[in-house]
Amino acid sequence: MSTPAAVPTTDPTPTAVRPAGLTVDDLTVRYGSTTAVEHVSLDVAPAETVAVIGPSGCGKSTTLRAVAGLVPVAEGAVGLAGRDITGLSPARRDIGLVPQNYAVFPHMSVAANIGYGLRARGTATPRREERVREMLELTHLSDLAERRPDQLSGGQRQRVALARALAIQPDALLLDEPLAALDPQLRGGLRRELAAMLAATECATLIVTHDQREALSLGSRIALLRDGRLVQFDTPQRLWDDPVDAFVADFLAGAVLLDAEVADGHAVTLDGRWRIPVGDLAVRPTGHGAVRLLLRHDSLTVTDDADAAALLAEVTHSEFTGDGVHLTVRAGERLLGVRVPPDARIGRSVSLAVAPGRATLLSPRA
């Protein structure tokens, strides 16, 4: 999973062994006076898929465009397969790009779209035709080779764009919001299909998305960006289990992360208003310093006995979710989520307790 941090920059024979995939080193991009991306460092190993995720305006698309060479880099460097490509024209980077709207050339057939890059590179006709045929097969488009893009569905167009990008055998593949333009009902199936096709490629793949599920399922590592800065870059499991801060916990897992202290067998949180026996909590080590309490939507239950381990909270919102009711409750300054059965009778204020073993205490020492 991890890649060597040092990239050999003076390799005169790039065709021989290409040690590293894609590296983004201390990247800063500015649009006029605004800084869109600030000191972001990433690396993607060959055949690995890294998902870049964050709320809109966090700089994830700008990062991708900087890697593709479509926006100028203010500071930092982009390396690919051992070459420094920071200042290289997009045409010479050997990067396959699948834009958000797929940008399939509307005046060319599917096959001509896929062959466009090979034609531009002057690949000999027999080799080009063979490669186009391979790509058509990989993306299950062989029957549609002579179709025009306006006769294709969104999912088919996505596959054309993917095949077109892969046809040039790029060192890196960039996908900008690959599923955002598709119907929500189709996304699940197409996500699995996309994952299968990406697994068949050898190139370093960078996926930009705002969708947590996409990031968690497609990325072997996830880079989370906020306000142009990298917040956390780790495997999906680690991001899920040990978020660096409350923003990561909320954005990726919809979870709440509370600062806590451990005092005589109790976890104390919310400024001492809530004392939970440590025995009720799952305790896990954290790599991020302080003791914190991680609450997911299934971590809390509504309880009748208002003992010391219970937290009194005020219900601010309730939402029917089919298999239950999701309550948003306020405890002091914090908003928490609780799931209750659909037939539960809920007043305006509730006592909350942790479901034994469902809430996690992240402790640096444990």
Add this chain to the structure above:
Amino acid sequence: MPSRTAAGGRAAVVTGAGVGPATRRGAPHAPAWLAALPALVVIGLFSAYPVLVMVANSLGLGQPPADGGPTLEHYARALGSVTVREALLNSLYIAVGSVLITLCVAVPVVLRQADDDRAGRRGGAATDALLTLPIALPGIIIGFFAIVLTGRTGLLGLAWDGFSGLAYTFSGLLIAYLYFSLPRVLGPLRGAAATLDPSLTESARTLGASRPRVFLTVTLPLLLPAAIETSGTAIAVALGGYGTVATLSEGCGSCRSTLPTNSPPGTGSPPRPPSR
């Protein structure tokens, strides 16, 4: 609600054309051609009908007009005439030539403007106004400008002798018509350029195509339908443009004539403008 007001608007148009009130009520799905009917009536009345009558008369069908013409013989004589043929060819050369040159000038401008618009740079209001200004100017004024610049004692002639008298030559006319056609091509072409998706050219670039290649294989083919449509209109307008060529042809007796200036007096040609 919007659909209802739209239907009402259509009914009003239909009634206005005198089709009758029957379509107004109880016909929520009036056939689409009803909406086109008023326009079709006008076009039929003013172009199809007179042409049909003229063709019929020329072929000796129907009632001949009082003066006995025009007949096939008249047409043959007109087309056989060297001056008419020359004027026709000159008109075509100048109209087509100037519009082709205009396209070459206009395409980079509209692509640049589309880029600027997308990037949110709107510094070009003055440029826009300047570029579209000639559309408001009558051809005579444009001819006059050409004379002021490149006439025998023109301003540019002071700088270089080659410019003096250029206004009365074929190239001079071409340049004057370039100025005449530019706003007529720029406007519509700009709309087409704005709809070009920049991610198409970006994708083509990342696939390894050079800028010229992207222009030739992606930008140009996508812009072509709009360019053809626009230049068709511009050529038609330039062909009929009378003022410029009339003004410039006043400058010399041996000047090339084009169709609008070749119309003999008394056939409905507009009065000649006063010479300078």
